[in-house]
Amino acid sequence: MTARRATRTDDRTETIMRATLDLAREAGYAKLSIEAVATRAGVGKHTVYRRWPSKGLLFLDSLLSMNEPVLDYPDTGDVLADLRRQIYEAVDLLGNPPWGPLYQALVGEAQHDPAVAAGLNERFIRPQTDKTIARLQAAQEQGQVSPDFDLDLAMEILSGPLYFRLLITQQPITHAHIDGVLQALFAGMSPRPQTR
């Protein structure tokens, strides 16, 4: 045994975040408490509070740390195909178990804690939005998207319906649904109104 305890130089930060996600998946975010996280991680409560000021930000960090390497947009020249592929992957990850319910809870927490809302926006939403808009802009310059179309609006029309399903109606988000959104959006975005 090289390690009497699991710790040592070992960074507690990662241990705590892992315990957070484990507990959240087992009992749900609603029943998550910092006391339980500290106990599960085998650390004192101080060690948690020294790193995170609130349960929400701990949870935000924990979730993002597991999925930091967000996939970059491919650029095959076909915007619609690139968007579809990218959204498929994002939804498969964040719209379904095991991460779906946790991401849902995170957004819920953001409605109560402004710090979580700000962190979620700056560290996840905005970067994703920027990548999508960059890809759309490339398409716009290539004439695949109407030149005067507001790309921020396009981004919202792409994301909004998915979040609506995730947060409001809580219906599953299928690939067919994504296809429908893309089709509806592009039928209005195409510079040549005739789609077929």
Place this chain on the structure above:
Amino acid sequence: MTARRATRTDDRTETIMRATLDLAREAGYAKLSIEAVATRAGVGKHTVYRRWPSKGLLFLDSLLSMNEPVLDYPDTGDVLADLRRQIYEAVDLLGNPPWGPLYQALVGEAQHDPAVAAGLNERFIRPQTDKTIARLQAAQEQGQVSPDFDLDLAMEILSGPLYFRLLITQQPITHAHIDGVLQALFAGMSPRPQTR
């Protein structure tokens, strides 16, 4: 004095809901507690628990009771104008103070409490959705909407971007933004692709 006390036949239910909304607006939903509501309403905690099983459902009832008379859709023959007018009113009410932040908190609570999510859907979202889809269907039959367009999807594309702003980016929802969504949606929905 016809009433020695403010109460009597007077229903406590309304008093409690009013106290709930008052406290939520003063200190925010996050700091709302049933103890505080009971104290503020001048009733015992039992009187609250006898009526509502959880804070979330109390809050749901309180919010909906203040805005039950949801406006019906006009049908002037012009779908786009009718939709715009209806969405303007809904967003002016639920997307701005004083109700905006509270509605936002309600949706957040729905992410933690399945009973709130179910109640919100059945008592507010679904009725609104049904009305919108009925109006869209009338338009579809009159040829103002492409005959094969999925109206549920249309509803999601109308609502999604607004909820995305309310819940995720937390940007204000302006009339101009609503116009943009409507324009984008209809440019793809119109049977004749040429909009102008």
Place this chain on the structure above:
DNA sequence: ATCGGCACGGCACGGATCGTGCCGTTGAGG
């Protein structure tokens, strides 16, 4: 006029969790 039932307000309770303070220990760098 009297009575019984029921919802009520007030109070108290055990339990959970919060965020903080105080111990004695431990391990890494000097």
Place this chain on the structure above:
DNA sequence: CCTCAACGGCACGATCCGTGCCGTGCCGAT
């Protein structure tokens, strides 16, 4: 080998939960 910051463990007051009990007052039925 020594120092010191971070640590685990424990305890604390505070808040809120959901429930139990008590005495009161209003109501309809008798």
